[in-house]
Amino acid sequence: MSESTTSVELSSGTPQQKPATIYDVAQAAGVSHQTVSRFLKGFEGIRPETREKVERALGELDYRPNLTARSLKSGRSHRIGALTHDLSQVGPSRVAEGASAAAREAGYVLDFISLDVRNPRAIEESVEMLTQHDLAGVLALSNTDEMTRAFETTEFRVPAFIHTEADDAITGHPTDLNGVGIPALIDHLVGLGHRTLLHIAGPRNWSASRNRILAYEAGIEAAGVASAGILAGDWSARSGYEAVRSRADLDATAILAANDQMALGAMLALKERGLRVPDDVSVVGIDDIPEAAYYDPPLTTVRIDFDSRGRQTLLTLLAQIEGTDVRPIDVPPPELVVRRSSGPVPT
Structure with missing residues (x-):
């Protein structure tokens, strides 16, 4: 992410010239x-x-770059503006918490501005508001394709870093969740005898959702088992509930939801259909939110260390601000957490 923008230069005896944009x-x-x-x-x-x-x-x-951005290395400002648009979701909110904690530890303050994604000028207005203050940098937390494109074409006047999950279909290299976590879930279910799985996906404009679909499809192919299809969700428990309700015949003995909340909704829908979890259908999720251990039954899931990811994101921005190398931290890999929502295939 560039730290440059244009600035106005003054020459003695000459009028002020507007620089190139x-x-x-x-x-x-x-x-x-x-x-x-x-x-x-x-x-x-x-x-x-x-x-x-x-x-x-x-x-x-x-x-020419903005000389103000360079002067930030002097440490005069210790405030960082954070742009976000969906802290209602578990992953984004915990990434933000990790970034905020890392900022405090480094002597900075992270100020959050939540964007109204329905307003086409939301980013421009927010950046204008941010730049009225003395900032060391801007952290742009993006989850959707639309917001990432908007951030990428925004001219920040200070060092800035865009955080978003890489798209595995483009990079060709699966993230650790998709390369380790989801295969571990599928292997767990296959080990219990399941041969037909169903996936409840998140919204398609999230790279995280598309990545989990890719990992699901690759995982069932590698395991030599069948897929009963992919149902559309939006990360909410309601969408998981409605996805299962909409399916006349599940044709699956196990459901892999793209997050824990959709798994919760799926379990309620199964119960209303007279199906028991896990006796009739196993259900697993992703994220390991704090409530997952207290679902009925407790949810088998993949634990993701969002805090460390947020911290690494903030440290990447600080390296730009301070002109240093990025200090890597140890981000624990996804971990399979087996609870009572998954069991042997019904006989």
């Missing part, structure tokens, strides 16, 4: 301003010929 650079290079923004923020995937055009335009227009 990314829109000026884009026009000179014959590309979109989004492409220039991505170039400045270090994103990969820009074609070499396009990169060359942008570099030439930057030089010709004397595009």
Whole structure:
């Protein structure tokens, strides 16, 4: 993520000149301003010929970074603005808590601004509000494709870092949850004799949801078992409940929900259909929220260390602010937690 923006320079005896903006650079290079923004923020995937055009335009227009951003290394500001849009979900809220704790430990204060995703100017307005204050940097916590694109094309005037889950279909390298956690859940169910599984997925505009679908599909293929399909959810318990209610015939002996809340809703729907968990249908989730151990029955799930992920995100931004190398921390891998919601396949 680039730390640069434009600034106004003064020359003795000459009028104040407005510096080049990314829109000026884009026009000179014959590309979109989004492409220039991505170039400045270090994103990969820009074609070499396009990169060359942008570099030439930057030089010709004397595009300069904001010197204010560089001065932040002096430590005058210890406030970081955090942009987010969905702290109602367990994962995002716990990532934010981890980032906030790491900020306090490093001597910084993390100020959260929750964005109204229904407002197309939400990010612009929030950034304008943030930059009215003396900030050391901006942490942009994104979960959806729309918000990630919006953050990527926003001109921050201070060091900024976008946190979002990488899309496994693009990177080709599964995240630890999808490479370790979900296969462990599937292996657990297969070990109990289950041969037909059903998945309740999160919203498709979340990379986390798409990644879990990919991991589910790869896992059942590797295990040589069948899928009874993928039902749509939105992370809420209500959506898990409605997904199971909408299915006339489950055709599965086990349900793998993309998070614990949807698993909770699924268990209630199964109970209302006269099915017992796990005697008739096993149910497993992901995240290991604090309440998972107190579901009826207690939920088998995968524990994710969101706190460490949030801390690592904040440390990555601090490295930009302070001009140092990123200090890696040990992020525990996902851990299978077996409880009473999963059992042997019914005979």
